[in-house]
Amino acid sequence: PHVVGGSAVVKPPLSRTKPPPFSVRVAGFSASNSQGFTTSAKEEGPSCIFVGPIETASQETLEALYRQARDAYYSGEPLIVDDMFDRVELKLRWYGSKSVVKYPRCSIRRHSTYADAEEDLSQGLALASIWILIFAFGCTLCLVPIVYTISLAYQDPFSSGASYDSQAANLEFLATVNGILFMGIGSVTGYPLASAAVRVLQRLWRNDLVALKGACPNCGEEVFAFVKSEKFNGSPHRADCHVCDCTLEFRAKTEQSVSRLGRKWVYGRIYLVSRKVEAGGGCEPSA
Known part of the structure; x- marks a missing residue:
C-alpha cells in the first residue's frame, strides 16, 4: 500500500492477475517515480485522485473521489480505507452535496433499519x-x-x-x-x-437543542423531532411516526464549524425500533 498526498491510504488489489478496472494518474510523488522511473498502473495497483487535506478540499474534488472510491468498492477492489471514506462522506454532507443523499437502508452491523437525518431549520x-x-x-x-x-x-x-x-x-x-x-x-x-x-x-x-428531519425508515414519509445533542442527553430521543405509528429513535451528532458564527453543524440518523407485533396490529418494516 502507498499513501496518496498523505490523506488517503490505497489498498492493493484483491488479485494481481486481474487488471484494475481503471487507471488514474496520481497528482503527487510515490517512492518509485522519485527515483527517476515510472511504474505502470497495473504493477502499482489502482490509484485514487489526490485531494490533500479533507478539511480544505473543494466539493468538486471530494465528489470525484467519492464516486471513484464507491465504484471501486462495488467492483471488489477498494481504494481507500473505511474511515477515510466516512470522512469524505461526512464532509460532502456538510457541503450539502447530492452525491451522498441516501434512502432508508439496513445496517449489517446493527441489524437495524435507519435513515439519514439533517437539521430542520x-x-x-x-x-x-x-x-x-x-x-x-x-x-x-x-x-x-x-x-x-x-x-x-x-x-x-x-x-x-x-x-x-x-x-x-x-x-x-x-x-x-x-x-x-x-x-x-x-x-x-x-x-x-x-x-x-x-x-x-x-x-x-448553540445547537444543543436541534430539530432533526429525515425519512421514516418504515414508510418513507418525512418526520422530524426536537432532539438534544449527545452532550446533554445520554439516551436517544424516541417518537412515533405520524403515518405508520412506528417507534423511531433519533440520534443527533454535532461537529464544530468555524464558518457559521460559532454554531455547530448537526446531523444524525433515524433508526426504526424493532418490537414484537401485538395481536391485531403492531409495527413491521415495510417490504
Whole structure:
C-alpha cells in the first residue's frame, strides 16, 4: 500500500492477475517515480485522485473521489480505507452535496433499519419565534409595572403645589401601594419567563437543542423531532411516526464549524425500533 498526498491510504488489489478496472494518474510523488522511473498502473495497483487535506478540499474534488472510491468498492477492489471514506462522506454532507443523499437502508452491523437525518431549520426558526414572543411577554411583565411606578413617583412633585384633602391623600397612597404590588407581581411572573426563554434561545443557537428531519425508515414519509445533542442527553430521543405509528429513535451528532458564527453543524440518523407485533396490529418494516 502507498499513501496518496498523505490523506488517503490505497489498498492493493484483491488479485494481481486481474487488471484494475481503471487507471488514474496520481497528482503527487510515490517512492518509485522519485527515483527517476515510472511504474505502470497495473504493477502499482489502482490509484485514487489526490485531494490533500479533507478539511480544505473543494466539493468538486471530494465528489470525484467519492464516486471513484464507491465504484471501486462495488467492483471488489477498494481504494481507500473505511474511515477515510466516512470522512469524505461526512464532509460532502456538510457541503450539502447530492452525491451522498441516501434512502432508508439496513445496517449489517446493527441489524437495524435507519435513515439519514439533517437539521430542520424551518422547525428551529418556528420554535425560536415562539420563545422570542415568550421573552417579549416576560420583559413586558417586568418593565410595564416599573415604568408605571416611576411615572407615579414623578407625578408627585408636579402636583405638590395643589392642596389635597384627606380623601385625596388616601387615594394617592392606595395608588402608590397598587403600583408597588403591580411591580412585584410583574417581576415575579415576568422574570422566570424571560430567563427561561433566554436559556432556550441560547441552546437553539448553540445547537444543543436541534430539530432533526429525515425519512421514516418504515414508510418513507418525512418526520422530524426536537432532539438534544449527545452532550446533554445520554439516551436517544424516541417518537412515533405520524403515518405508520412506528417507534423511531433519533440520534443527533454535532461537529464544530468555524464558518457559521460559532454554531455547530448537526446531523444524525433515524433508526426504526424493532418490537414484537401485538395481536391485531403492531409495527413491521415495510417490504
